[in-house]
Structure formats: structure tokens, C-alpha cells
């Protein structure tokens with residue numbers, strides 16, 4: 001039986017695929033410092049990791065923390081630098097393929113188009129040893145007019161950067177707003193992949209709507225299985241649709257939407273051989289890395305090294321990379337397996 005350190009080293013060494021990472025939630029303390037954020041704000045930004053809040057308050061608290069990151073990325077230069085640093089940190093963790101997502105934001109001296117341009121430039125300037133794609137998010141808390149404006153900007157920019165901008169995401173505080181099917185249909189009709197945060201809190205009617213929409217992937221998926229507060233018809237529907245899940249273990253534990261790692265709904269996916277990938281969500285806010293998330297999954301769900309490798313290998317298929325890129329990623333993983341697992 002290997003110890004935690006051996007397990008972590010294995011996970012760190014494994015070439016990894018990250019499919020669910022929010023740019024502003026991924027800013028580490030050191031990135032925030034480089035962006036000029038005060039030490040006090042940096043401490044505040046990571047206060048969920050200190051486990052000081054009651055379980056039912058943690059998700060709400062989490063959404064107030066993003067303001068700290070947003071204050072540090074309120075101009076084009078900072079957005080560009082933040083993107084570059086985040087990609088570099090994922091690369092340093094041995095992530096070879098990254099799908100970074102972010103919500104286009106207008107600020108005093110920055111339009112949503114400027115924001116997207118700055119992120120794309122950051123990605124282009126940090127291409128060494130990593131393939132990075134961009135997903136653009138629609139915040140569920142925004143009104144329809146704002147969301148439509150964002151979607152117009154997203155579609156326009158997808159046409160300009162088709163090899164980088166691959167999809168759209170639906171995110172934000174799950175206790176506010178609602179899913180707008182026609183908005184995301186517009187994205188799909190314009191050649192964008194769609195991934196939707198789904199069932200991060202209990203909302204059976206939205207789960208039903210989202211599953212019927214058939215997104216390419218869903219994020220979290222906590223309250224789908226009846227054991228976790230979902231409804232039987234929802235779980236049955238999910239099992240019919242079989243949509244890959246972006247699983248964010250620590251995010252769910254620290255936000256209090258699951259009790260603990262051991263009790264995480266991932267076990268239902270493992271038990272039923274349903275597709276999933278392991279992701280960080282907000283590595284800065286939660287003080288984690290993808291290697292740590294893999295090591296946690298290994299520990300709490302008693303996964304073998306081969307199984308972790310296979311999860312990573314299968315994740316390539318759930319990505320929005322081109323067929324050629326998928327082939328390259330699989331070759332890297334196959335070679336790595338021959339060298340490290342036999």
C-alpha cells in the first residue's frame with residue numbers, strides 16, 4: 001500500500017487533462033501577489049480552506065470571494081497576465097491539456113471583447129508544453145439582456161479564434177437565476193460546445209431541463225442521484241443520456257454541498273461505470289492542484305494507478321480538442337504508461 005506522498009508523486013508525474021477551471025478562481029496566492037493584491041485580501045480569498053464557516057454558509061461565502069480576484073483583474077493588462085500565470089501554473093503541475101473558462105466582464109476601461117482578447121493573448125503567449133482552450137461563461141445571475149450581449153461577443157470571438165475558443169459554460173451562484181435553453185441553443189448552432197453547471201444545489205426541475213438539452217458535459221452533478229437529494233426520474237434520465245461529468249471533489253467538500261470526500265457522489269459514477277473527469281474548479285480559492293485532486297480520488301475511492309491513468313486517458317475523449325489533438329494527447333499518455341506502469 002503506497003503512502004500519501006508516493007501517491008501524490010505518481011499523480012504529479014502523470015500527464016494530466018483539466019476540463020473545469022475558472023480563470024478568476026484559479027489565481028493562486030502568488031499570482032494575486034504578482035497582480036498587486038494586498039496580503040489581507042489574499043488571506044481573505046482563501047478563507048474557505050480554513051474551514052471556519054458552518055456547512056450551509058460555505059457555498060454562499062465562496063461566491064463573495066471571487067470579488068477579490070475580480071478586483072485584481074479589472075484591466076486588460078491584469079487579465080492578460082493572470083491568464084498567462086494560471087496556464088503556467090497548470091503546466092508546472094504537469095497538465096498537458098487545459099480548458100480554461102471565464103466570464104467576459106466589462107470594466108471601466110475594458111469591454112467584454114477586450115476582456116476576451118486579453119485572455120486569448122495570455123493563452124497564446126503561454127503555449128509552451130501545454131494545449132489550452134478557452135470556454136466562455138454565462139453567469140446565471142445576469143439578466144437576459146446582459147447574457148445576450150455576452151453571447152453575441154462570444155460568438156463573434158469564436159469566429160475570430162476558432163482553434164482556441166471551443167465552448168460556452170453556464171456558471172455562477174446556483175441559488176440565483178435560471179437556465180435559458182434558447183441562449184445555449186444559439187451557442188450550439190454557432191458551433192460551440194456546451195458545458196453546464198448542473199445540480200450543484202438541489203433543483204430538480206432545472207436538472208430535468210438541462211439533461212433534456214443534452215449538453216456535451218455537465219459540471220458537479222451533485223443533486224442528481226436520489227441518495228444525494230435528487231429524484232429518481234432525473235437519475236434515470238441521466239443514465240439514459242450518459243453525459244460526461246466534470247467532478248470537482250474539493251470544491252464540493254469546501255463549499256459544503258457534499259458531506260466529505262468519502263461520501264462524494266463520484267462513487268455513484270464509479271459504481272455505475274459512468275463517464276467523468278477529475279477537475280479543480282477554483283484551484284486558487286480552494287488551495288489545490290489537479291495532482292492533489294487525483295491523489296484524493298485515489299485515496300478515498302481506492303483507485304489503482306492504472307485506474308487513475310485510465311480516467312485521465314478517457315478524459316481526452318470528453319474534451320473539446322480536435323481529433324488530431326486528441327490523438328496526440330492519447331499518444332503521450334500511452335507512451336507514459338509503457339514507461340511508468342509496467
Ligand SMILES: CNc1ncnc2c1ncn2[C@@H]1O[C@H](COP(=O)(O)O)[C@@H](O)[C@H]1O
Pocket residue numbers: 022023024025062066101102103137139171172173174197200251255281282
Ligand atoms: C464553486 N462552484 C462554482 N459554481 C458555479 N460557478 C462558479 C463556481 N466557481 C466559480 N464559478 C464562477 O466562476 C467565476 C470566477 O471566474 P471567472 O470570473 O469566470 O474567471 C465566479 O464568479 C462564478 O461565476
Ligand SMILES: [Zn+2]
Pocket residue numbers: 020022171197219281
Ligand atoms: Zn465550476
